Structures are given as C-alpha cells and as structure tokens.
Amino acid sequence: MAGVLDTSPAARAVTRGWSDLTIRNVFIIPTILFLIIFNIFPLIYSLGYSFTDFRASVNEPANFVGLQNFRELLTDERIWNNFWVTAKYVIVSVGGQMTVGFGLALLLNRAMPAKGLITTLLLLPMMMSAAVVGLFWRLLYDPSWGPLNYALGLGDLAWLSNADVALYAVAITDIWMWAPFVMLLSLAGLSAVPQHLYEAAAIDRASAWYTFSRITLPLVTPLLLIALIFRTMEAFKTFDIAYIMSTQPTTELISIKLYKFAFQEWQTGKSCALAYIVLIMVLAITNIYVKYLNKVKER
Amino acid sequence: MAHIRLDNVTKKFGLHAAVDGLTLDIADGEFFVLLGPTGAGKTTTLRLIAGLEKPDDGKIEIADQDVHQWSASERDVALVFQYYSLYPRYTVRQNLAFPLKSNARNCSQAEIDERIARAAKTLRIGHLLERKTDRLSGGEMQRVSIGRAIVREPRAFLMDEPLSNLDAKLRESLRAELKELQMKLKSTFLFVTHDQIEAMSMGDKVGILNEGKIVQVGTPYEIYNKPKNIFVASFVGSPSINLMPAELANGHVTALSGKLKIVAPRSKTNGAVTIGIRSEDITVGPKEQVAAHIHDVENHGVEKIVTLRVDDQFFKATAPSSLELKIDGTVKFSFNPDKLHFFDAASGASRA
Ligand SMILES: Nc1ncnc2c1ncn2[C@@H]1O[C@H](COP(=O)(O)OP(=O)(O)OP(=O)(O)O)[C@@H](O)[C@H]1O
Numbered sequence: 001m002a003g004v005l006d007t008s009p010a011a012r013a014v015t016r017g018w019s020d021l022t023i024r025n026v027f028i029i030p031t032i033l034f035l036i037i038f039n040i041f042p043l044i045y046s047l048g049y050s051f052t053d054f055r056a057s058v059n060e061p062a063n064f065v066g067l068q069n070f071r072e073l074l075t076d077e078r079i080w081n082n083f084w085v086t087a088k089y090v091i092v093s094v095g096g097q098m099t100v101g102f103g104l105a106l107l108l109n110r111a112m113p114a115k116g117l118i119t120t121l122l123l124l125p126m127m128m129s130a131a132v133v134g135l136f137w138r139l140l141y142d143p144s145w146g147p148l149n150y151a152l153g154l155g156d157l158a159w160l161s162n163a164d165v166a167l168y169a170v171a172i173t174d175i176w177m178w179a180p181f182v183m184l185l186s187l188a189g190l191s192a193v194p195q196h197l198y199e200a201a202a203i204d205r206a207s208a209w210y211t212f213s214r215i216t217l218p219l220v221t222p223l224l225l226i227a228l229i230f231r232t233m234e235a236f237k238t239f240d241i242a243y244i245m246s247t248q249p250t251t252e253l254i255s256i257k258l259y260k261f262a263f264q265e266w267q268t269g270k271s272c273a274l275a276y277i278v279l280i281m282v283l284a285i286t287n288i289y290v291k292y293l294n295k296v297k298e299r
Numbered sequence: 300m301a302h303i304r305l306d307n308v309t310k311k312f313g314l315h316a317a318v319d320g321l322t323l324d325i326a327d328g329e330f331f332v333l334l335g336p337t338g339a340g341k342t343t344t345l346r347l348i349a350g351l352e353k354p355d356d357g358k359i360e361i362a363d364q365d366v367h368q369w370s371a372s373e374r375d376v377a378l379v380f381q382y383y384s385l386y387p388r389y390t391v392r393q394n395l396a397f398p399l400k401s402n403a404r405n406c407s408q409a410e411i412d413e414r415i416a417r418a419a420k421t422l423r424i425g426h427l428l429e430r431k432t433d434r435l436s437g438g439e440m441q442r443v444s445i446g447r448a449i450v451r452e453p454r455a456f457l458m459d460e461p462l463s464n465l466d467a468k469l470r471e472s473l474r475a476e477l478k479e480l481q482m483k484l485k486s487t488f489l490f491v492t493h494d495q496i497e498a499m500s501m502g503d504k505v506g507i508l509n510e511g512k513i514v515q516v517g518t519p520y521e522i523y524n525k526p527k528n529i530f531v532a533s534f535v536g537s538p539s540i541n542l543m544p545a546e547l548a549n550g551h552v553t554a555l556s557g558k559l560k561i562v563a564p565r566s567k568t569n570g571a572v573t574i575g576i577r578s579e580d581i582t583v584g585p586k587e588q589v590a591a592h593i594h595d596v597e598n599h600g601v602e603k604i605v606t607l608r609v610d611d612q613f614f615k616a617t618a619p620s621s622l623e624l625k626i627d628g629t630v631k632f633s634f635n636p637d638k639l640h641f642f643d644a645a646s647g648a649s650r651a
C-alpha cells in the first residue's frame with residue numbers, strides 16, 4: 001500500500017508540511033488566548049467586583065457586600081427611569097431604522113441607472129465615526145441657525161435642549177446613521193429571492209401586495225430578523241451619540257448612567273453590577289429574537 | 300378558450316435571435332405541440348406568449364387582441380415552467396391554492412378544496428398535499444407544477460416539457476390524462492417537448508422548431524409522412540429515418556453503390572438526391588431483393604431492429620421478432636418504393 005500514489009488525507013497533510021493539528025494550534029490558540037485575556041478574564045473579574053463596594057479612585061481594599069449593589073440598583077427608581085428612557089430610545093430608533101432601511105431596499109431593488117453609486121452613497125453614514133455624526137447633527141439641530149429648522153420651517157424649536165424632543169432627536173440621528181445597515185441586509189435578502197418566483201406569481205395573477213406578503217416577505221424575514229438583533233443590541237448600549245448630543249436627563253440612557261457611576265462617581269462595584277444587569281437584559285432580548293429566528297427559518 | 304397567433308415574432312438575447320421571425324397560428328381549443336431540439340427557442344416562445352418576455356419585433360395576439368401592452372397576469376394564461384418554480388416554504392396544497400386565492404377570482408374555500416382535490420387526483424399527488432415543496436422529488440415537483448396550472452381555468456395552457464422528469468409509466472398515463480383534460484375543458488393547449496413520441500401521440504397539430512424558426516407545422520401524420528426537409532424527417536420517428544445518397548435517372552433510383560435499383564414512383568427531375576426510408580418500410584426476409592450484412596440486432600419484444608450494412612452504408616430495418624437473425628450473418632432486404640422520401644442533396648428540402 002505504501003506506493004507512490006498514496007493519497008490518503010494523512011499522506012497529503014505530510015506532503016503539505018503542516019498537519020491539520022498544527023494549523024489548528026497555530027490559528028486557534030492565539031485567538032483563544034486573546035479572548036481569555038481581554039474578554040473572559042475582565043468579565044469574570046468584574047463579576048467579582050459587582051459583589052463588592054470597590055472604588056477604583058481610592059486605595060482601599062474591596063469589601064464583599066453580597067447582593068447589596070444589585071438590590072440598591074433594582075429598587076432605585078432613577079435607574080428604572082434610565083431603563084425606561086433606553087426602552088423608548090430602542091423602540092423608536094430600531095423601529096425607524098427597520099422601516100427606513102427596508103423601504104430604501106425596496107426602492108433600490110430594481111434595475112435602475114447608477115444603482116451602485118446610489119447604494120454606496122446611502123451607505124456612507126454608517127461608515128462615519130459616531131462622535132463626528134453627533135457633532136454634525138448638533139449643528140443641524142441648532143435652534144437659531146441650524147439648517148434643519150430653516151428647511152422644515154420649524155422656527156426656533158430647540159431639538160436638543162427641549163426635554164420632550166431631545167431623545168427623539170438623538171433617535172433620528174441614529175436612524176440616519178444606521179438605516180443603511182438594515183438596507184444593506186434587506187437588499188441582500190431581496191436580491192436572493194429568485195426572479196422565477198415573481199414570474200410564477202405573475203402567471204398566477206397575484207396582486208402586487210399578495211406577491212409581496214406571500215413571497216418577498218417570508219423570504220427576507222430571516223435577514224430582517226438578523227438586522228433587528230444587531231440593531232437592538234447596539235441601540236440598547238448606545239452611548240456615544242446620546243452623550244455627545246444632549247445633556248438632558250430625558251436622554252440619559254442606561255449606558256450613560258453606567259458611565260457616570262463608573263467614571264464620574266467612581267462607584268466601581270456598583271457600576272459592575274449595573275453592567276451585569278444590562279448584559280443579562282440584552283442576552284434575554286437577543287435570545288428571544290434568536291429563538292424566533294430559528295422558528296422562522298424552520299418554516 | 301382562446302386563439303393564439305404569433306406574427307413574425309423575433310426575440311433577441313444580445314445578437315443571438317432565440318426566436319427568429321416566428322409565425323404560428325393555434326386555433327381555439329387545439330392541442331398544439333411545439334417540438335424542437337434543445338436550444339431551439341421553445342421556452343422563449345412560451346415566455347413571449349405568457350408575457351414574461353417582450354418581443355423585439357412582431358405581434359402576439361390572444362383571442363384576436365394584440366397583447367403587446369398586457370402584463371403576464373392580464374394575459375390570463377397558465378404556464379407550467381420547465382423548472383417548476385414552486386413557491387418555497389409552502390405546502391403542496393398552499394402552492395395549488397396560490398393561483399386561486401391570489402387574485403380577484405373570488406373562489407370560495409369549498410371550491411378551492413374541491414379543485415385541489417380534483418387536480419391532486421388527476422396527478423396522483425393526493426398523499427403529498429401537506430408536504431413542503433422542498434421535500435419533493437423532481438417528478439413530484441413537476442406534477443405539482445402542472446397542478447398549479449390545471450386548478451385554474453385560464454384562457455390557454457402553456458406547458459414547458461411538463462412530463463420530462465417522470466418515469467415512462469407515469470408519463471404515459473399523464474399524457475392520456477392531459478389529453479383527456481384538454482378535451483373536457485376544450486381549452487387551447489400549447490405543449491412544448493423535445494420528445495417526438497410525446498409530440499406525435501398528443502398533438503392535434505405539431506410545430507417543428509429549429510434555431511428559432513418554425514420548420515413545419517402539420518398534423519402528426521403529415522409531419523411523419525410528408526416531412527418538409529431532412530431535419531424534420533430525422534427528428535421524428537424512432538429509430539430515426541435512414542438517409543443515404545442516391546442517383547435519380549430515367550425514372551429509376553440507384554443507391555448503395557448501384558446494388559439497389561428501384562423504379563421511382565413519380566416523375567422526378569434527374570440528378571443527385573438524398574433518399575430517406577423509415578425502418579418499417581424496409582422488408583427483411585429470405586425472398587427479398589438485395590443482400591446485406593447484419594451488423595447488429597436489437598430485440599424490442601414485438602419486433603426486432605436490425606442494423607444492416609451494405610459496403611460502408613449502415614441503415615436500420617424493422618423485422619418481425621419471429622425472424623431468425625444472427626449478427627455477422629447475411630440477410631436480404633428491399634425498400635418499399637411507395638414510402639421513399641426524396642430530398643435535395645444540397646439543401647435537404649423535400650423533393651416530393
Ligand atoms: N435570458 C437569456 N439570455 C440569453 N440567452 C438566452 C436567454 N434565454 C434563452 N437564451 C438563449 O436562447 C436560445 C433558446 O433558448 P430556449 O430556452 O428558448 O430553448 P429551448 O428550446 O427551451 O431549449 P431546452 O429544450 O433546452 O429547454 C438558447 O440558445 C439560449 O441560450
């Protein structure tokens with residue numbers, strides 16, 4: 001058997017120089033090491049802190065306080081208010097992104113001139129830094145000389161310092177920035193619907209709406225759900241643009257509160273506890289989505 | 300219920316004309332079979348009639364109305380796609396219900412159920428109704444695809460090789476079912492196939508298509524017995540017609556390097572011709588005219604197909620299965636002079 005033509009996998013690996021095992025070790029071990037050092041370890045370490053009264057600003061040892069941080073946080077009405085603000089923000093911003101993004105994708109999903117160019121231009125907001133976007137929209141929103149009020153004829157509506165409007169103003173900016181992401185995924189989903197199904201539906205004399213709801217929508221739903229998962233997770237932990245754009249208490253998202261606990265009040269232990277609460281919430285929400293996604297895919 | 304007319308229709312893809320100046324007239328209630336080799340433009344023709352493609356030139360009429368501006372759905376024809384095009388994620392029943400639910404047809408649920416049951420029975424897919432279409436075999440998908448057409452009452456049925464993926468037995472019985480359905484509904488059928496047996500056995504009329512052009516239209520009898528040229532003659536019939544060069548002079552045909560000499564049945568102009576003769580028009584037996592070498596014998600049950608050789612000319616003949624024939628032996632044969640086809644040696648056009 002040990003002839004010249006031995007083509008078993010093992011023999012080929014030998015001629016290639018590296019065995020599959022070597023390749024696995026070379027590529028996977030560093031990755032795992034990095035993950036442990038920069039992700040897993042801090043995660044566990046901060047879990048430890050969340051049960052203490054540790055303050056990173058003072059040179060004192062941490063005392064174990066049990067569940068006190070969690071108890072305090074979960075009974076604090078102001079924290080619940082932060083969660084409420086976050087929930088409103090997530091619903092408005094993700095809802096807007098899904099609507100606008102999917103709508104744009106529907107408009108773009110046809111043969112038209114300069115389609116590639118238009119798509120690329122529409123993707124630009126997504127590629128900008130959130131800090132730049134925040135500052136830029138602050139200018140747009142400026143009550144006295146901002147172009148937005150001028151264009152919409154809204155007089156001197158103070159978008160960002162009006163407690164009732166500020167959160168929505170931030171959400172609009174987020175929609176502007178991230179709707180293209182939803183659009184991109186939707187476009188991928190829409191162009192994956194085989195053309196011959198539309199032909200069959202036309203032959204079967206299906207109305208435009210019937211075709212959309214029975215053929216297009218079911219086939220793009222999985223991708224829409226993936227976009228929804230990503231955007232919900234991201235929106236839930238939004239910090240940058242909200243922090244840059246407004247200082248209103250009505251725009252104090254949970255991550256801003258978290259930042260204040262950790263780096264302004266230096267309540268390291270408590271902030272770790274809050275971070276864990278947020279983490280568990282995000283995990284719970286995404287789990288629901290993923291379950292639903294799997295169910296949709298099975299169908 | 301509609302009369303379909305194509306007048307000089309051309310469809311180009313790039314520079315290549317898939318359908319090239321096609322003129323076709325399909326009478327109301329006719330079972331018309333479009334027969335042609337692969338790439339002939341059969342699918343393109345159906346798609347043009349269905350409204351899925353727009354012609355570059357020419358006119359298409361359905362029920363005497365120019366349908367150029369009409370969308371596929373307005374044309375109200377049922378099309379069985381060559382590659383089925385079933386709706387994914389839906390069950391067979393939902394696929395069959397789709398055309399009934401999706402438009403202003405306003406079928407009651409009872410009526411929908413009844414029509415689905417009827418179609419399922421015809422196509423023998425009753426046991427599959429609750430199955431998702433992506434878990435079907437090719438032949439099952441094909442039948443569902445036919446079902447989606449026959450649950451409707453369209454103005455015309457267009458079917459693109461609807462039986463190509465079925466086993467011989469099922470194909471035979473569905474041929475009969477479809478034919479019966481057409482007689483019952485009295486609707487216009489345009490049936491595409493590359494299988495000449497299917498064409499000959501089903502069609503009221505057969506149109507032979509090649510390279511985007513209609514070569515001949517006629518009843519199966521006309522196509523088989525009066526082929527317009529060599530292409531048609533060799534496309535229909537199995538085994539295919541024997542063709543050989545011959546010389547026509549003084550009322551006689553001479554072929555097989557002078558060994559075969561037959562009185563030409565009708566007056567023909569002299570010169571070089573190609574003669575064609577079908578295997579069943581060659582008689583094999585001890586009392587016949589010319590000796591030939593037996594190259595091969597295929598046993599087909601009711602009959603034998605012998606491949607004979609005279610010098611280096613091969614041809615096939617049909618012999619009764621009782622006749623004793625040995626490969627590499629010798630046998631005598633003769634051609635039936637009334638059944639000879641004459642074609643122009645250069646152009647291949649019939650010289651009848
Ligand atoms: N969308 C298209 N783009 C470019 N060329 C095409 C297109 N559709 C068909 N053709 C070409 O047109 C010609 C006719 O194609 P068509 O599908 O009508 O053939 P057909 O007779 O149905 O063949 P088959 O029996 O293989 O299905 C072929 O040469 C094919 O390559």
Ligand SMILES: [Mg+2]
Nearest residue numbers: 341342381459
């Ligand atoms: Mg075809």
